[in-house]
Amino acid sequence: MEIAVENKEIAFLIEDRYSIQRHLCMQLFMLLISIGIFFDAPDKLNLSFDRTCGWVSYYLFMNMLVYVNVYLLFPYFLAQDRLIHYLIAAVSFSVVALLIVMILQHMFYDIAVSRNDPSPTAIFLSLASSLLAIILFIVGTSSLLLFKPLIKSKIKQQELQKATTESELKFLKSQINPHFLFNTINNANILVDEDPNMAAHILTKLDDLLQYQFTNNTNDKVSLSDDLCLLTDYLELEKVRRDQFEFNIKIWGDSNKVIVAPLLFIPFVENAVKHNLNSNGISYVNISFQLEKDSLIFICENSKSINQRQTERGGIGLSNIVRRLQLLYENRHALEIEETEQNYIVKLTLLL
Numbered sequence: 612m613e614i615a616v617e618n619k620e621i622a623f624l625i626e627d628r629y630s631i632q633r634h635l636c637m638q639l640f641m642l643l644i645s646i647g648i649f650f651d652a653p654d655k656l657n658l659s660f661d662r663t664c665g666w667v668s669y670y671l672f673m674n675m676l677v678y679v680n681v682y683l684l685f686p687y688f689l690a691q692d693r694l695i696h697y698l699i700a701a702v703s704f705s706v707v708a709l710l711i712v713m714i715l716q717h718m719f720y721d722i723a724v725s726r727n728d729p730s731p732t733a734i735f736l737s738l739a740s741s742l743l744a745i746i747l748f749i750v751g752t753s754s755l756l757l758f759k760p761l762i763k764s765k766i767k768q769q770e771l772q773k774a775t776t777e778s779e780l781k782f783l784k785s786q787i788n789p790h791f792l793f794n795t796i797n798n799a800n801i802l803v804d805e806d807p808n809m810a811a812h813i814l815t816k817l818d819d820l821l822q823y824q825f826t827n828n829t830n831d832k833v834s835l836s837d838d839l840c841l842l843t844d845y846l847e848l849e850k851v852r853r854d855q856f857e858f859n860i861k862i863w864g865d866s867n868k869v870i871v872a873p874l875l876f877i878p879f880v881e882n883a884v885k886h887n888l889n890s891n892g893i894s895y896v897n898i899s900f901q902l903e904k905d906s907l908i909f910i911c912e913n914s915k916s917i918n919q920r921q922t923e924r925g926g927i928g929l930s931n932i933v934r935r936l937q938l939l940y941e942n943r944h945a946l947e948i949e950e951t952e953q954n955y956i957v958k959l960t961l962l963l
Contacts, residue, residue: 621762621766624755624758624759624762625759625762625763637677638674641670641673641674641677642670644673645666645669645670645673646666648662648665648666648669649662649666665715665718668715668718669715672708672711672712672715673748675708675711676708676745676748676749676752677748677752679704680701680704680748680749680752680753681752681756684697684700684701684704684749685697685752685753685756688700689753689756689757690756701749704749705742705745705746705749708745709738709741709742709745712741712745713738713741716737767938770938771935771938771939774931774934774935774938775872775873775874775935777931778874778878778931778932778935796814796817799811799813799814799817809851813848813851816844816847816848817844817848819840819841819844820841820844820845820848823837823840823841823844830873831872832870832871832872832873833870833871833872833873834866834867834869834870834871835866835867835869835870835871835900835902835907836866836867837873838871838873838874838875838876838877839860839862839866839900841874841877842860842876842877842880842898843860845877845880845881846858846860846880846884846896849884853894855893855894856887856893856894856895856896857893857894857895857896858895858896858897858898859895859896859897859898860898860899860900861897861898861899861900862899862900862902863899863900863901863902864900864901864902864903865902866900866902868902869902869907869963870963871907871961872935872939875932875935875936875939876898876909876911876959878931878932879909879911879932879957879959880896880898880911882955883896883911883912883913883955883957884896884913886913886915886955887913887914887915887955893914894913894914895913895914896911896912896913896914897910897911897912897913898910898911898912905962905963906960906961906962906963907960907961907963908958908959908960908961909957909958909959909960909961910956910957910958910959911956911957912954912955912956912957913954913955914953914954915950915951915952915953915954915955933946936959940961940962943961943962944959944960944961944962945958945959945960946958946959946960947959
């Protein structure tokens, strides 16, 4: 999944669609470094055959430094958290690269400004500088490769936080609004004299729902049992508000042992309540959770009015929850939505 990045500079460094451009920039960078071989002095250009062969050799040598590390050492060792193996391989590769540099310098001696035999000190400094340059190339490319997933992870975390916040705000906006609160409190007010126990029950459920919204959902993860309490409170409040409405929640497995993201299922239940108006009988919402060893299957089924017009399935928060699923359970979830003349069925499978 490609992550959208607003910053153009960061996008250029990490997004796959800029891969060719990044390689071209790398080639330009190495070209600018190696082209200095043609100059004996800043204003003196030397285009001899040996100088050209030396330039080609050094240019290819720098490509070897970069791409052996990028496509061999890094993915097979460092990317697999095999740091010690990577260090051994990198040091071995650096030694081999240094030998290649010595051979190239011997073959294309014309590149040297001075034709005198070098002193031991000059030889040592030349080898040390070459080795340092090789190490800098390897470390530099590895740093860029490590930088890419770190930035992607940071951006993914920011998008997840943004999507979670949007989901929470949409739920609050759709449920905790003056109309919803007025109807709920009004129902409780009517029942104060007729059925004070039911009035207290309504207010208790409303209090639980509000408490969950303003406290529990700030966590990154919650117990499935907590989310089940939220769904139950929400549906019980809807049942009080509506004359012909039934719901059923079934659970197979221990919900206390399952950890999920908060507000993961409520958008589906919201839409089930919104679209289950049935003028020919009692409307219903049936919810089931099936817990297996490494997966969770959530099914939400709701009735549908026979005369209801075909509308786009989605509604409150559903597009947002799909995005959250992509961020939270990338390649570890499957969402199926089925519509018949009698009902809607949503099936969500999560790999835990």
